[in-house]
Amino acid sequence: RGLSVDHSTIHRWVVHFSPQLLERFNRRKRCVTGKWHMDETYIKVRGEWMYLYRAIDSLGDTVEFLFSESRDLPAAKRFLRRVLDRHGRPDCIVIDGSQTNHQAVISSDAEDRLRDRSRRSLNSIRIRRSKYLNNRIEQDHRRIKRRIRSMLGFKSTASAEVILSGIEMVHMMRKRQARFADNPRPSIAEQFELTAA
Template identity: 30%
Template sequence: MSDRKPYLHRFPLSVIGYALRLYHRFPLSQRDVQELLHERGIEVSHETLRQWNIKFAPLLTEELRHREPCRGSRWHLDEMCVQVGGVKHWLWQAVDERGDVLDILLQEHRDTEAARSFFVRLLCEYDVPEVIHTDKLWSYGAALRELHVLHAEKYVQVVSTARCNNLVEHSHRPTRQQERSQLGFKRRRRTQEFLALHARVSNLHCHTRTTVPALDRRSNQTAALLLWQEAMQQAA
């Protein structure tokens, strides 16, 4: 990775990229990342780390999204409640059949309009799916009836007792971990940007589980690191 310094930045891209990768790959706070960098001889404040995230997070998210391979044609959708600045919000999330996150959207409501907005956002980025899996929330069915492009697709509702079969339920766990590590989310826009990049970073490493042989897992991790470095260079 090139060690060129972005304009008006004291540290090179290798340091900035390493700090952002630690922050978004693991449930660490900015002060935790500051301490890890300090152990490696890099003196940087947590406020600088915050500014790096504000500047580079949206750019990295877009760059990683464009570099992702084609996703599956089976969508699993679900929503979870998160507190942002003491106000209840709903995090809408969609994954494919392999567990890769397609997109997330933070909204204040859980009604038909919110579900429709999320479907439109997904259709702007991906092809029409073959099957859509959701829970029993009525807003999904109402939104699907309003979107004629999805009328011909198979729609499957997963009952509450079978939620363990819904892949998106498991994809909420990293979000809860990040929420605890940051002692809660403070601002809606920053939360959306952070979770969007966190989802793309999770996609880079989602296939390096223990079920993958050790050699293949190391090669996948190396490929994910190279993809991150390339995206960091383009974003800068």
Template identity: 30%
Template sequence: MNIPSSMSRLKGFRCPREVIAYAIWAYHRFALSTADVEDLLAERGVIVSRETIRLWVNRFSAHFAACIRRDRPKPNDKWHLDEVVITIRGKKHWLWRAIDTDGDVLDILVRTRRNANAAKRFFKRWVAQFGEPRVVITDNLRSYIKPVSALAPQADHRAYKGLNNAIEVSHRLTWKWEKLFGRFNSHRQAQRCLSAHDQINLILGPRRYQLTATSYRHTRNDAFSLWAAYTAEMAA
């Protein structure tokens, strides 16, 4: 990816917006540390500290994730819902994740509890945004029963752990993140990082094994074009 400087500079930032966008792209696309991104930029003649890159990621990742949510097509009407435990400062938290049958992540929610209230808050967001699904697949957690029946009464709710293997694959992103960068320091950090990372990888990480080489190149070029357009929308 080239780093041109044709766009206007963000007010208050020394580096062009393309440099900031490139750093965020590399950080999320390859799950690199800020030190790794610092070295990539240095090789291109851009000298910034890893702390500066961390601030860029924290400030602008949400912008790219919001643009992707805004422009993404309506997801498939068959949803998989699941929750996995994560540890934050020695305390157990629950990461709730929803994907459609194509494996695209709708979004995530980090909560301290694994009960009906948490399940309702989680499920309600996606029904309000995308409408009622046709099929909802969950594990055997009983906390899903009332929220699904109340918010999507026409949906076919299938509660069986063996049917939910697709979302277990999606959880691997979280485990990979924790393996590379260690545990999250706060509830807010986990929500911010994972929510943005899942959405950004929808366009930056197409399933290569499902595509021919030509189709993959077209998909990759489309992703680069979208990223450039979202870069142009960045605001200080």
């Protein structure tokens, strides 16, 4: 309030600081549960449809997200590899009827079990396929899409990726996914301040 700042300056700040803030926020993010809901949603970039892969856990917390130009098996596997590397193995993944996501889960699960160097036997990840069971993530997509709709699309894939990461971070802040020792229920402004400090 009381400042006169051009919207392009704010855009440059978002592009510059979003990745750094997201990295710091992820260090404070609380652990996710063992049941995940995975899906992708459409995002318009330069008039073409691209995809935002997302996963949430059974509590509705965001597990991970990945912006991709294509919706195919390599993109789904790249997303799952990233999720498994950062958060470990879930007990169950709920997906819609997508054959691509089903193949990606099976393939990534097999690779992850082969990579595991411990002597324990790992159970395979259970896959539940139903478009009705995945309503939870569809509702979560809606909150992200509502924010993007007013932006009238993106001009480049690079800026789309960075801005979407900022939008996802604010969405996680609204869900209070970060742990702060001094303040157990901080506002979004306080979370920004504590993350940036």
